[in-house]
């Protein structure tokens with residue numbers, strides 16, 4: 561705890577002390593993806609400024625209730641976070657490994673069961689609260705002299721000239737950089753300032769999230785049931801506590817938010833088909849409308865997008881931040897390689913390598929989620945015909961199962977270096 565407090569003080573000290581006007585890179589947005597990007601560059605000697613809208617809380621109270629925003633982290637994300645040194649901060653706070661995933665359907669019989677044992681792995685991944693991952697990364701940023709952090713900076717403009725980008729910040733003036741990295745989430749302001757358009761698709765669904773306590777133990781397993789309304793998932797946390805993701809048609813969002821705790825517990829118990837018995841306790845809840853977004857371009861000269869600023873995806877397979885962390889690792893590697901080769905890392909030819917590396921992969925994952933969404937969304941007869949044999953077949957076909965599991969464990973192929981190996985000390 562002392563170390564956390566000391567880090568916080570360092571962070572506070574940096575506010576209002578930004579005197580440099582030129583930076584190797586300026587990262588806008590210090591969520592999980594932006595923080596990982598800034599850290600990856602800073603740890604390799606680049607002078608980085610990280611701008612974040614909201615102050616990040618490094619204090620940790622282990623008695624605090626589970627946050628409503630959690631992520632399932634893949635093995636590739638684990639490697640990235642370990643290589644950046646942030647895993648310790650996650651372990652010191654709260655996270656939970658899961659050893660199996662069980663998927664079944666309301667409309668058709670059969671189920672798929674993935675287990676770590678079958679894959680000869682210790683687990684299939686981890687459930688971690690988003691603010692835990694973010695705080696662990698920020699703790700490392702505090703230790704990194706090459707990265708400066710600034711909260712509440714109001715970006716007024718972004719211009720490109722003379723092979724540089726210039727960000728205008730309220731009360732701070734103009735900052736020049738070789739590269740602006742937009743990591744400011746789905747509604748990215750810098751993406752708009754850079755005039756990069758978005759391809760969007762409204763799923764007309766929402767995800768209702770929160771934490772619940774169940775009558776029966778979750779057995780360190782993530783349970784996902786496809787209902788007529790959409791998928792319902794229990795993501796295993798501590799003891800009998802699970803984080804939930806309940807996907808509903810968008811017109812039911814308000815209804816779900818306004819249910820009393822007792823009604824909410826009853827609805828969730830029913831949506832999960834009482835797989836973990838009755839839901840006996842519910843936390844605060846939140847709801848997010850679901851939209852697929854994909855930036856028309858990830859890069860332009862002296863500018864690149866990562867994470868949700870570049871793409872958002874249906875969260876049913878828990879891939880969003882995992883893809884974002886792969887973006888971060890790929891961009892860091894592309895930029896560092898260019899620097900080492902004495903090339904301008906903000907040049908279009910360098911940044912295009914990053915875009916070619918990540919955009920196709922992200923699009924493929926987005927499309928496969930759309931396939932699942934189509935297959936399981938409705939029970940029209942033709943779809944049911946296709947859907948009926950899907951789960952039993954997927955469960956039987958070892959190759960299909962291993963491929964699906966490979967996606968869950970490692971994410972995409974052509975992994976960046978940071979996602980390839982565990983650091984020596986953690987092997």
Ligand SMILES: Cc1cc2nc3c(=O)[nH]c(=O)nc-3n(C[C@H](O)[C@H](O)[C@H](O)COP(=O)(O)OP(=O)(O)OC[C@H]3O[C@@H](n4cnc5c(N)ncnc54)[C@H](O)[C@@H]3O)c2cc1C
Pocket residue numbers: 588589590591592593594611612613614630631632633690713715743744745746748749767769805848866867868869875877878879880881882883884
């Ligand atoms: C219901 C739900 C469940 C999900 N579950 C999973 C899962 O299990 N696994 C998974 O991998 N993904 C999951 N996701 C997706 C995941 O949450 C996102 O992909 C991830 O949070 C994106 O991280 P990011 O850092 O790119 O963006 P964000 O988390 O949106 O962070 C952006 C940051 O930028 C800051 N910012 C915004 N504007 C500015 C500005 N103008 N100036 C400075 N800073 C700014 C914000 O304060 C924020 O800190 C889920 C999403 C939802 C909605």
